[in-house]
Amino acid sequence: MSRYFHVIAAVLWKDVRTELRTKEVFTSMVVFAALALLIFNFAFELRIPNKSLVVPGILWVTVAFAGVLGLGRAFIAEKDKGSLAGLLLAPVDRSAVYFGKMLANLIFILVVEILILPLITVFFNVPLITLPLLLILLLGTIGFAAVGTIFSALAVNTRAREVLLPVLLFPVLLPVLVAGIRTTIGLLEGDPLSDHLNWLQLIAFFDLLYLVVAFLTFDYVVEE
Amino acid sequence: MSEPLIQVRGLRKAFGRHRVLRGIDLDIPAGASFVLFGPNGAGKTTFLRILATLSRPTSGQVRVAGVEIGDNPEGIRQYLGLVSHAPLLYDDLSAAENLRFYARLYGIPDAEARIKEMLERVGLYHRRRDLVRTFSRGMVQRMAIARALLHNPPILLLDEPDTGLDPQAAEMMTGLLRELGGSERTIVMTTHHLERGLEIADRIAILSGGTLVFDAAASGLSYKDLRPLYDRYVGTGVA
Numbered sequence: 001m002s003r004y005f006h007v008i009a010a011v012l013w014k015d016v017r018t019e020l021r022t023k024e025v026f027t028s029m030v031v032f033a034a035l036a037l038l039i040f041n042f043a044f045e046l047r048i049p050n051k052s053l054v055v056p057g058i059l060w061v062t063v064a065f066a067g068v069l070g071l072g073r074a075f076i077a078e079k080d081k082g083s084l085a086g087l088l089l090a091p092v093d094r095s096a097v098y099f100g101k102m103l104a105n106l107i108f109i110l111v112v113e114i115l116i117l118p119l120i121t122v123f124f125n126v127p128l129i130t131l132p133l134l135l136i137l138l139l140g141t142i143g144f145a146a147v148g149t150i151f152s153a154l155a156v157n158t159r160a161r162e163v164l165l166p167v168l169l170f171p172v173l174l175p176v177l178v179a180g181i182r183t184t185i186g187l188l189e190g191d192p193l194s195d196h197l198n199w200l201q202l203i204a205f206f207d208l209l210y211l212v213v214a215f216l217t218f219d220y221v222v223e224e
Numbered sequence: 225m226s227e228p229l230i231q232v233r234g235l236r237k238a239f240g241r242h243r244v245l246r247g248i249d250l251d252i253p254a255g256a257s258f259v260l261f262g263p264n265g266a267g268k269t270t271f272l273r274i275l276a277t278l279s280r281p282t283s284g285q286v287r288v289a290g291v292e293i294g295d296n297p298e299g300i301r302q303y304l305g306l307v308s309h310a311p312l313l314y315d316d317l318s319a320a321e322n323l324r325f326y327a328r329l330y331g332i333p334d335a336e337a338r339i340k341e342m343l344e345r346v347g348l349y350h351r352r353r354d355l356v357r358t359f360s361r362g363m364v365q366r367m368a369i370a371r372a373l374l375h376n377p378p379i380l381l382l383d384e385p386d387t388g389l390d391p392q393a394a395e396m397m398t399g400l401l402r403e404l405g406g407s408e409r410t411i412v413m414t415t416h417h418l419e420r421g422l423e424i425a426d427r428i429a430i431l432s433g434g435t436l437v438f439d440a441a442a443s444g445l446s447y448k449d450l451r452p453l454y455d456r457y458v459g460t461g462v463a
Contacts, residue, residue, distance in 0.1 A: 224278065
């Protein structure tokens with residue numbers, strides 16, 4: 001069992017180390033997110049009667065689209081450089097490779113979120129950096145990374161992989177996105193988190209579901 | 225008579241309606257150097273990927289050390305090292321970092337000493353801190369050999385390892401494989417380069433159209449003997 005966790009840690013270390021050197025994925029995600037926010041800012045300026053209804057959508061949509069850029073690269077880079085086989089040859093259950101990749105994706109998306117939250121606060125003048133909101137964002141991002149990583153692995157062997165990932169991902173991610181947006185709206189309107197426990201539980205349920213399904217299917221997804 | 229280390233029975237593989245392997249039967253004893261020749265598209269890579277547990281057979285049986293690969297793929301993978309035309313290395317990690325990563329995947333004890341040993345054996349210890357992206361193709365392939373042998377696997381799978389190498393680099397790699405392969409290790413290599421394959425082989429086979437059309441001991445067989453045989457079975461392809 002400890003070998004399993006060693007492999008998760010090794011894959012995570014490798015992805016983070018590589019990304020710190022190249023900044024390939026991270027740069028594109030951050031630049032995309034910043035540009036999207038800038039466009040949203042100009043598009044909605046002076047026309048928002050109730051910011052708490054619009055800003056949550058802007059936040060989650062920006063995270064979702066920026067995240068897809070990173071998720072797409074997770075397996076494409078491995079496949080294109082031919083290194084995916086090296087990972088799959090590891091003498092452990094292949095789900096360890098999935099969890100390593102998923103954790104790396106989770107970290108990349110969380111870092112992007114940490115950077116865009118102050119930007120949204122400045123652009124739209126709403127207090128987004130609160131503990132309950134960060135908790136919702138973390139839970140939603142776990143679900144996003146969980147299902148995004150498995151679909152990234154699934155899409156990598158197809159011809160239209162760049163297009164296929166969002167097409168597969170967003171319908172499945174919809175419950176988490178809707179719950180995340182609804183909870184964020186409530187929190188921005190001043191509701192306590194306890195008023196939205198049902199949404200919170202829904203996100204947690206889908207996080208768990210995505211992780212379990214990915215754990216059970218990853219081997220079949222990556223094997224020819 | 226003891227059971228062969230690798231036993232293949234009725235192995236078939238199809239991608240959709242395209243049948244790549246059409247029923248392969250093969251026994252490879254422990255310590256053998258088995259070279260599988262065949263033209264492009266013959267199914268050599270598919271065969272090796274199935275042995276490496278990277279691809280699932282459509283039907284048939286593959287047993288390694290008496291264990292059906294589908295029953296214990298994790299255990300089987302501990303027995304295998306793979307060198308293919310793709311080096312399975314990360315360009316943006318240094319030579320030592322790449323091996324360190326693989327050492328963690330394989331749970332190698334005293335990894336630093338083993339990494340140093342392997343880098344010295346392939347003549348790249350002095351470049352251990354350099355990123356793999358700065359290496360020549362020949363150096364990358366030497367790194368790939370170090371990576372594949374890092375966990376000292378009893379079976380070494382070589383999928384056209386000389387692809388893209390100039391003749392000198394290919395010659396050096398063949399020498400390295402002979403030296404590092406060792407008499408205990410079982411080598412299964414695919415290539416369409418007849419001379420280079422014969423240098424390593426103690427047994428050869430020819431795969432054509434997904435079928436094993438020739439299988440014999442390599443002892444006493446020279447390039448001059450093999451060339452007409454190869455041409456007869458697969459046509460006058462590149463070799």
